[in-house]
Amino acid sequence: MAYPLKDIQIPEDANKELLIAKHTKYLYDFAENKDSFEYVMTEHLRLSGIFWSITALDLMGTLRDFNKEDIIEIVKSCQHSNGGLSAAPRLDSHILYTLSGVQILVTFDALNAINADAVVDYVCSLHQKDGSFFGDKWGEVDTRFSLCAVATLALLKRLDAIDIESTTNYILSCMNFDGGFGRRPHSETHAGQVYCCLATLSILNQLHHVNAEQLGWWLCERQLPSGGLNGRPEKLPDACYSWWVLTSLAIIGKLHWIDKDKLSAFILACQDSDGGIADRPGDEVDPYHTNFGLAGLSLLGENRLKKINPVFCLCQDVIDRLKLKPQILDP
């Protein structure tokens, strides 16, 4: 049975070893070089950028005291009077960056730097009657925002602040005929949204609603002969989608349904010899793909990396310190 497929070919001379020292240097340089074009152009997602960098470094065991005090100061200066956090000082608060800020602070064990009660109020103010969440006061709805809201509250130990039933029901209303999830009811299934929905249900301890078998099949169908995973049918493989799919499989206990060695080889091939990981071999690297590439390798059992928690995308020791136990289905 032979079939044509959208895929890539891994070059013969691609990297096969994990380049920890190189990635560490790449991330330190990225953060130091505040006048670089990349740095200046990404102000609008600064807190997320910081989160990707510190999580990647934490995974590699090279976070040490990486600008800790400065970073905590930045996070602090991003909190607004409505309790929410913005990507950078003076921008508007948004649920995406509120979660990033909280993830950064729990990594540094510095939650007291911000007003946590105000964050909880902010998250609750975005909760809608149908159980969905707005991203900000302008009213866009997305299952990503449900995860941001629920994960933020869980990290702050304030899940009691929202109605779990309606939140769950909204997520379930986004389930499609192929067993996957989209951004809103009836939006096409997309690996990133599948992760968001599964992680939300996991935190709320509601995974029993999911058809793990059907969804597991859709997810493992994402693996292509190159070993990489794509985010939707007929799309190219990508290191970040490899993470969204892989972690979704981990949450529903089906990680063993894909070929782990081939995926590992794909992610390693996405490394640049000068450090950093790209979406595909040979492409431009960035902190985002570097973090999710490493997170994927960690989930695949790479023993030079710390263990990642699939639900929160934080090092497992951080989640253990907070005594959180998100639901994971048995294999």
Added chain:
Amino acid sequence: MSSDEDHVLYKDRSDWADVKPLDIETDKDSVINIAYSETFRDCYGYLRAVLKSGELSERVFELTTTCADENPSCYTVWLLRRKLIAHLKKDLREELDFMVTQIQENQKNYQVWYHRQKMVEWLGDPAGELEFIRNMLEWDAKNYHAWQYRQWILRKFNLWDGELAVCDEMLAKDCRNNSAWNQRYFVVLNSTGFTSEVMDSEIEFTLDSVREVNYNESSWNYLRGIFKHANDKQKAHIINVLEKEFSSGRKSVFSLSILLDTYEATGQKDLALKAAEQLKEHDLLRANYWDFRARLLREE
């Protein structure tokens, strides 16, 4: 990016002389060596200043145009722009025109799509929108934002007539377009529903499609998705066609996996088990999955 040579930096404009720009939290006296970054740094310096002062005026509206051109991913620019549109009672049609190029140049950016949606919501009139989206889908037929916006328009303004024909057309162009298959399901579900007659035509449409291109995950997934709406006669028909396809040598992991599911759903355990064993052999990447299916069947 505005590569406009006539662009005057805000620091050189007399009508902005009363505002002191605010720098990003970096070293003050450093120089960036990228050609257009001066425009970028200049307009965002003034943006930060007006965000701080809260000024809502025509000149700020013009500033957001420059900022959107320089970096449309900055979500705050769009928030501020909407605030200004409401405050200054700007012409919404003019804003829709402005958004045409913005979306064309930044199709993957969800801010621009959402901004357009808000304008149409405020306007309360979807005239021209379906055509606009259709044109955008000519560029990228799988653009998630475009499809999502299309679904919003269809539902909000109840525009189902002719939408199934649009799906037909899109799938005739590319039967592997998963977004169009998803749209098909959405349209049927929200317009006619999966009645018995509709199922007859949906089954034929899908079987024709898989007969034409066998290795196509999306059409098989659609078939799997509508299978639950089929009556017994329709189920038997689907199995019959698939078996014929299969015995004529047109095999794929997908057709075999659908056969496995349909056998299982109709209680034909032995045939299902045989299919699972075959799949385990052929689909090595997912051997563990097929092994799991075979084991379940044996345990039943």
